[in-house]
Amino acid sequence: MPPEIVPTKNDARPKVSTLPAPPKVSWKLAPTASERKSSLRIGIWCDYGCTLASMAGIGDFVSNLVAALLSLEESIEVVMLVHPGDQAVVKSLRSPAAGRLQIVSSGNAKTHLIRAARDAKKTITEIVHRAVGRAVSFLRRSLKAILARARRGNWIAWLVIACGIACAPAAFVFLWMLYAGNRLVAYGLRGVFYPLGILIRGLRPIGENRTYCPVATAECCGCDVWLVPFGGLHHRLTFPAVLLIHDLVPFRFPGSLDQESFPITDRAFQTRAVEATLCACMSGFMRDQVLKGVLGLPEEKIRVIQPAAPADFPPPARSQTWARKRSGEGKPWFTRPYVFCPSPFHPHKNHRVIIETLHWLRTHFREDAFDLVFTGDTSIPEDLARMIQAYGLTERVHVLGSLDRSKLGDVYQGALATIVPSLDEQDSWPICEAIHWQCPVACSDIFSVREQCAPMGDAMLYFDPRDPDAIARIILQIRNDRKGTAARQHSASRGMWTRTWADVAREWLTVFREAAEIGCHPGFENSERSVA
8 A cells, every 4th residue: 555645835935927827746655653643553574475474473472462452442454465366364463453453465367377287387396295195005005915815825915916917018018108198298397387487587678676575564554663474584674574583493404394385584684673573482492592693683773572472362171072083984093092193294393203202112121002193284295104103104294285274173072092293393382272271281392382381380201302211101191191191281270371462562563663763763774783
């Protein structure tokens, strides 16, 4: 939305003129919210090559904060800058905002085409991989069944094996022809569509940005201050901004982020921290270890604002849950006890140790009654898939994909325990989710999680996130007293729920006003925060 333009008339009249000259008009920007002192216009930067989704991670924090800010009895306007074509991602926040929330995008027709093509490519690739994986699994299971019957002397199985051996050369030629045809079609399509890609990406009017310019859009929004909730931004912060630093996971654990969607570098992250008006974090540990220790930021530039538990939890009443409904649809794993690990497949989330723990329970404790359930992405990474196959756990590990709150709550309530084995976290919302739905939870013994769960005292169960034996013993401990563990944790967690998102929003509002006031000072544009 372009800034409002207010004409101001110049009262000076011409001294010599036979006809009355029209008054001169000079144009200036309308007074900003900080100048009017009556309202504040806050921008939320959500465009990082793709829009921060509201169901996970940083996007969940943004959606809770925006809803809380708009619920305050303050004169506030919020502008959310989203990636072109992603307006629907944050559409749910608009309805209760009473016209105080504006969703803007800096896209054009080319960006929509590029985004649609990328999404189509990703979807087709996932479908093909899923189909190939199912076909391979089917063939593997069929071959195992035939070999098992052959060992028992089944003549039909031996006949099938003999036919397979006799037809092996023909099958090889057929498969080779399929592969060659597939590659030929793929390269043919690439050759046909390559000129179209050049037209979409390359041809543009002189002076027009190749894709889009979010900085120009942000500067036209007339915001007093911007919240940048993620440091992986490749645009200079030339306006008052508060940078939220969650952690340094992308640097400590390479591959934690999709580099196509979040192309982040150490230099960009550190430069944004220097350029920002103020930098915020959510815990004293992050302030001391990261903002001060790693980034070297001065004390006067740092603000600590603790979060609250997600505000969109449905009531924890148990009914005929989604998980139990699924048990009648040919999903035998719902009939066995399962350990729940709700997080995307990033290296620092440490899914590997949970898979090792399931194998450890089998080999060292002779416990083979447990399944393992993941959420997040629908496809499991190749290294984890190989590990699962090597341990013989293909039928015991299940990936549900992304779930909404109600279905997620059903899975929590049906789980034996929730395990959070992260190697590095700012804080962990799955801990709050598990406690809310009265599911026993155990988590990594790391400083940030210790700080988050301090109100629970001894009721929280901790383990070494690199030791599968310690995790296995925690699971068996919960199995032996699940109801008692859940009751103790639920009772001890009352202190975690006293802080609401309204409290969080008020503290953030104070920081926003402070950053906006700093941005009004003369010489702000030339201050030392600017880095070329």
